[in-house]
Amino acid sequence: MGNTDVTALGEVLIDFTQNGADAAGNPVLTANPGGAPGNVLAMLKKLGRSCSFIGKVGKDAFGDFLETTLQTAGIDTGNLVRDEKVHTTLAFVHTLEGGERSFSFYRDPGADMMLTKDEVDESLIKHSRIFHFGSLSLTDEPCREATAKAVRVAKEAGVPVSFDPNLRESLWSSPELAKEQIEWGLERCDILKISDNEAVFMTGERDPEKAAEKLIASHPGIKLMTLTLGEEGSVAFYAGKKIKVPAVEVKNPLEKTGAGDTFCACVLNGVLEHGLEGLEPETVEEILTFASAAASIVIQRKGALRSMPERKEIEDVLKICRGK
Numbered sequence: 001m002g003n004t005d006v007t008a009l010g011e012v013l014i015d016f017t018q019n020g021a022d023a024a025g026n027p028v029l030t031a032n033p034g035g036a037p038g039n040v041l042a043m044l045k046k047l048g049r050s051c052s053f054i055g056k057v058g059k060d061a062f063g064d065f066l067e068t069t070l071q072t073a074g075i076d077t078g079n080l081v082r083d084e085k086v087h088t089t090l091a092f093v094h095t096l097e098g099g100e101r102s103f104s105f106y107r108d109p110g111a112d113m114m115l116t117k118d119e120v121d122e123s124l125i126k127h128s129r130i131f132h133f134g135s136l137s138l139t140d141e142p143c144r145e146a147t148a149k150a151v152r153v154a155k156e157a158g159v160p161v162s163f164d165p166n167l168r169e170s171l172w173s174s175p176e177l178a179k180e181q182i183e184w185g186l187e188r189c190d191i192l193k194i195s196d197n198e199a200v201f202m203t204g205e206r207d208p209e210k211a212a213e214k215l216i217a218s219h220p221g222i223k224l225m226t227l228t229l230g231e232e233g234s235v236a237f238y239a240g241k242k243i244k245v246p247a248v249e250v251k252n253p254l255e256k257t258g259a260g261d262t263f264c265a266c267v268l269n270g271v272l273e274h275g276l277e278g279l280e281p282e283t284v285e286e287i288l289t290f291a292s293a294a295a296s297i298v299i300q301r302k303g304a305l306r307s308m309p310e311r312k313e314i315e316d317v318l319k320i321c322r323g324k
Helices: 036-046 061-072 122-126 143-157 175-188 196-203 208-218 259-274 281-298 311-321
Strands: 004-009 013-021 027-034 051-058 076-083 090-095 101-106 128-134 161-164 191-195 224-228 234-238 241-245
Touching: 004 036, 004 122, 004 143, 004 259, 013 061, 027 036, 027 061, 036 051, 036 061, 036 128, 036 259, 051 061, 051 122, 061 076, 122 128, 122 143, 128 143, 128 259, 143 161, 143 175, 161 175, 161 259, 175 196, 191 196, 191 208, 191 259, 196 208, 196 224, 208 224, 208 234, 224 259, 224 281, 234 281, 241 281, 259 281, 281 311
Parallel strands: 004 051, 004 128, 013 090, 051 076, 128 161, 161 191, 191 224
Antiparallel strands: 013 027, 090 101, 224 234, 234 241
């Protein structure tokens, strides 16, 4: 298999987060580089993995900033395309009590939506050990077609496909379209990271664990599924077994942007380390615990892509959890 550990396709954008106010009482916004696929790769790089990004930003100052940020993080940007006409996508993150967030997007259109199938480097995907994508590249054409091509290339080359729905309802023209396109991803992935609210959204089942059980039962192609439950921890479904791990307690969460992406990246790192076949339940539990520890660090920081923890920081949290 390939030269690159993980290739991810999708959005890289600017998350504007409020950072106090000026003397006149106007909110001061910090421009944080973000976007789920970029965040996942940034965490994987911290764990020593080789990563490539496929996506599109505008030929503008924000696009320059994002390209430089990815390169500084050590992510290959050979397939980051610059759009001459459409601006880089922006998101305004409103942090609520407990670190939860609401998002307002400036993406009508945004450059990430404009990636075409001809701009997707097939050989990059074929020579990767894992291909990862989310649902934001499925909201509109032409990026939906580009995503479909990338997934098809990965499947034909025998490259495991990882999918994180990363549902942002405001970006979809209707909930029905969101369900239809996320279902398309569920049918084609080998590795699924899904959150409690996404599992509920997809099934209508109020209990997230029961919702996840329904999803895994109806999608036998998924080899490893992880369900994140916030403060309730996380659950893995693997080879007919259900493995649950408690969350790492965080007394003062700052904001949860990037926590799910950090978790997802650590799960993918575990798959790169141990493979997807014949995993022992103890190994799956170990992967989830590591991912939870990493996510607990990110929610105590502002921003995502530049806030990913070092391996040593994660191991220090694990030592505390084990009472060492």
